[in-house]
Structure formats: structure tokens, C-alpha cells
Amino acid sequence: DYLREPLRPQYHFSPEINWMNDPNGLVFHDGEYHLFYQYNPAGNSWGHMSWGHAVSADLTHWQHLPLAIPEADGIMAFSGCCVVDHHNSSGFRRGDQPAMVAIYTGHGNGKQVQNLAYSNDNGRTWTKYAGNPVLDIDNPDFRDPKVFWHEATGRWVMVVSLAKEKVVVLYASKNLKDWSELSRFGPAGVAQKSNWECPDLFELPVEGGEGKTLWVLEVDMGSGSVAGGSGGEYFVGHFDGTRFTATQEAKWVDFGRDFYAPVSWSDIPQSDGRRIWIGWFNNWQTCLVPTSPWRSCMSVPRTLSLRKTPGRDDSGGDDSGGYVLVQRPVKELQQLRVHSRSIQTHGATWPPVAVTKPGELTDRVFELETTLKPGTARSVGLRIRTGDDEFTEVGYDREPGAVYVDRRKSGNVAFHQAFAGRHEAPARVLDGEVSLRLLVDRSSIEVFINDGEAVISDRIFPSGQKPTIEVFAGDESAQVTATTLHVLDSIWH
Numbered sequence: 001d002y003l004r005e006p007l008r009p010q011y012h013f014s015p016e017i018n019w020m021n022d023p024n025g026l027v028f029h030d031g032e033y034h035l036f037y038q039y040n041p042a043g044n045s046w047g048h049m050s051w052g053h054a055v056s057a058d059l060t061h062w063q064h065l066p067l068a069i070p071e072a073d074g075i076m077a078f079s080g081c082c083v084v085d086h087h088n089s090s091g092f093r094r095g096d097q098p099a100m101v102a103i104y105t106g107h108g109n110g111k112q113v114q115n116l117a118y119s120n121d122n123g124r125t126w127t128k129y130a131g132n133p134v135l136d137i138d139n140p141d142f143r144d145p146k147v148f149w150h151e152a153t154g155r156w157v158m159v160v161s162l163a164k165e166k167v168v169v170l171y172a173s174k175n176l177k178d179w180s181e182l183s184r185f186g187p188a189g190v191a192q193k194s195n196w197e198c199p200d201l202f203e204l205p206v207e208g209g210e211g212k213t214l215w216v217l218e219v220d221m222g223s224g225s226v227a228g229g230s231g232g233e234y235f236v237g238h239f240d241g242t243r244f245t246a247t248q249e250a251k252w253v254d255f256g257r258d259f260y261a262p263v264s265w266s267d268i269p270q271s272d273g274r275r276i277w278i279g280w281f282n283n284w285q286t287c288l289v290p291t292s293p294w295r296s297c298m299s300v301p302r303t304l305s306l307r308k309t310p311g312r313d314d315s316g317g318d319d320s321g322g323y324v325l326v327q328r329p330v331k332e333l334q335q336l337r338v339h340s341r342s343i344q345t346h347g348a349t350w351p352p353v354a355v356t357k358p359g360e361l362t363d364r365v366f367e368l369e370t371t372l373k374p375g376t377a378r379s380v381g382l383r384i385r386t387g388d389d390e391f392t393e394v395g396y397d398r399e400p401g402a403v404y405v406d407r408r409k410s411g412n413v414a415f416h417q418a419f420a421g422r423h424e425a426p427a428r429v430l431d432g433e434v435s436l437r438l439l440v441d442r443s444s445i446e447v448f449i450n451d452g453e454a455v456i457s458d459r460i461f462p463s464g465q466k467p468t469i470e471v472f473a474g475d476e477s478a479q480v481t482a483t484t485l486h487v488l489d490s491i492w493h
């Protein structure tokens, strides 16, 4: 019973039992959002990698389905993607429904190759292609293909990683079976020291840009990320059907420690038009989190866009300087708001004062919208998931001008020495204010800053005895204002 498990996410996807890592094969087909994921059917730590499976009609409520693609003959099914083969380019169609085709990395026999599997029944059963592998360059670190249909050139394009070389390779195919190399990108950016994994490449609208779009290439690296351990970076630029060219410096995807290997959904109908992704809510460094009989959850699905901001990268030369990736929780999550109220927080200074009633949040997960007015104070913010000498603090620090999440006293931090910490995201103060949207679940917090301009995603493992929300301000000039609390329902009812 998920409702009784104190650390079980109530509105973030988690496997029923056992270990999970990267999201895989995200695809929308016939009214269903599919979520496949790296899964160990045999235990609660990494191994026997196979594809687990779940579906949702609304990106909020998930239904667990049987294992989709198992490890077989010593070949593990590593990360990859799914597409709907509308034109039957692969010949895998049976009947009139287009086939779903998974393109994934086969790991075994000392190398990594790209394989296909297909489904003719909405992803319920899968057949491995008899002609596997479809791409083999005799390389032990060649993985995580992401494929999309490129309309202008009428062909499939794959981005896939040469992990150790920190290079993304682009391939093209007419039929998903025969691939030829187009170009390479990297090494580049901030992450040149560790493995490159799980690339994604897509076009995004610029907010207020009257139809202007740019391309984003995202890559993840096993270590050395902004908050420590694994994390992602992205490049903004152009894609001409053959080559991706970055036009600005790489930027961090998320400033917390627990957002890895995000990939975006394929085949979301054009009438919807959103680009939505989800990430593994974990960090390889501290991945053995204290939960059982399952381990790991996903972030909430996030809608993506680009926003032009003034800043360091706005050099003025190329007009695509200074774009940031904006992430917002998908609007479907708002259906979980069972009760909303505004919270009066005036006059808060130090020490922090409780602004929720005793018992109001026991067993409850919530969303909080708030505005911080730093004034001249050193810091201003909130504490959530409080307990005896226990809290997770979210605030704004004037020096260095950053929003932070401090989880050093968040509960169980002792399970790994690198877990306790404080993670900062640079934040603009606009008209004297920084706006925050917090999504708090039983063992996680996601902080969306200034309408998604930066995000901090962190797991927390509170003991959860008497959770309240508290506010604080460094001096009388600072304020926490316009605070709305939304108590959220569990998706597992």
C-alpha cells in the first residue's frame, strides 16, 4: 500500500519494487504516454538491465505494466528511445496500426551496439528484431540512442553517445535498420572530464519569439556536475538536418543533485505541440538511497521552452546568445490540487516561524507558490518537512545572488557521505522579487525559480514526525509574500 510507505513518492513515478534508473522509450501513442525505464527485475540495485514499463493518459496517474524488454543471453537492454513508425519505413507494421519501434543499446560481449525491438500491440508485447544489431562500430562505450523523424530531409536522425570520447554522433536512416553517419559534436562544454551519456536533440520555441525556434542538444555526464556527481548540460544552437552547431556556451540543466538522463517524449501530437521531458530523480554518486523494496523515482514531467535573458552569455554577436532552458511542471499535475489556501507570512524574521497548522501537512504532499523579497537582508526563505532538529531549507542568498536548497538537516543524510549538502542556482531578482514554485513529495523537492528559468531537484529522506512550513527573513526589509499552499492528492488512490 503506497499510501502507508513514508518515503514512497505520492505523485512521482516509482517502480513497485526493485531498482530503476534512466527513463527510456518515452513516446505518445494512441492516447497513452509510455514511460519505459532502466530496470533490474532481480534486485534493488543496478544489474540485469531491462526495460520496465508504465503508461499514463494524463502524465500524472501511472499504471505499471509487465517488463517490456528483458535482458537476454547475457545482453542487457541499456537506455534508448521509442518512435511510432507512421510510414512503416521499417516494415514492422501488422494490420493498420503503425508499429512502435524501440531503439536501444545492447550491452554485452565487451561492446555496446544499437538494437531494435518492435510492438504491434501498443507496447504490450515486444519482439526483438532478428537482424540486430543495426549499428555496431565495435566500441565498448557507444550508447543511448535517441531517434526522431526529421521532416525536412524525410529521414530518421539518431543522436548517440561515444561516452568515453565525450562525443555525440548523428546518424541518418530511411528505415531504422541501415544507418549512416552524418556528423559529430564534442567534446565541448563544461563536462569534458567524465562520460557523456543519454543525449537528446530537439527544437524548441523561444518564449514571445513569434514562432522563432532554436535547437537544444542535451547531454549527461557521470560525474563532475554543478552540484557534484552526475548531471546534465545543454547547448543551444542550430541543426541543419546534418550537423548541430552550438551558438552559446553550455549551461547546466538543473542545479540540484538529483536530475539525470532526462529525455523527451516522442510523437506528442502537433495539436498539443509541447516538448516534455522527465529525468531520473537520482545521482549515480548517492544512488543507493535508503528506500525499499524499491529504489529511485522520476522527476515530474516538465514542459520545455527557451527564454532570452540578459546575462553573461549575451555577447550581442549572435542573436542566439543568452537563451536559457525553461522547465515547468506539466499543467496536468494541477488536477492533484485537492485544497488550496493562501498563507499570511508578514513580519517573519529570525528565528523561523511556522505558518501551517499542526497536523495540516501530516502525510500530505504539497505544492507551494511563493515570492521572496530579499530587501537588504542576507537571506530570506522557508523551511519545509520540519521535525526535531530537522528541516529542508529553501531560500535566497544575496551573496552570491542565488536560490538554494539546503538538505544538510533534511532527515536521513548519513547513508552516503556526499549526500548532505547545499545546492545553489543563480537567480535574477526581478522588480525586487524572486518567485518560487516548490513541488514537495514524501522524499523529494523540486524548486522552479522565476517561472522555470532554473530548477533545483533534490531527494530528501525526512523522518516526517510533525511536518510544518516555516518562514524566515534576515531582517525587516525582507519578506516571504504571496504564498499559496496546494495540498496534493496521491496518484495511487
Ligand code: FRU
Pocket (backbone or CB within 6 Å): 021, 022, 038, 049, 078, 079, 105, 143, 144, 197, 198, 261
Ligand atoms: C546512464 C546510463 C546509460 C546506460 C544506462 C545503463 O545513467 O549509464 O548510459 O545506458 O545508464 O543502465
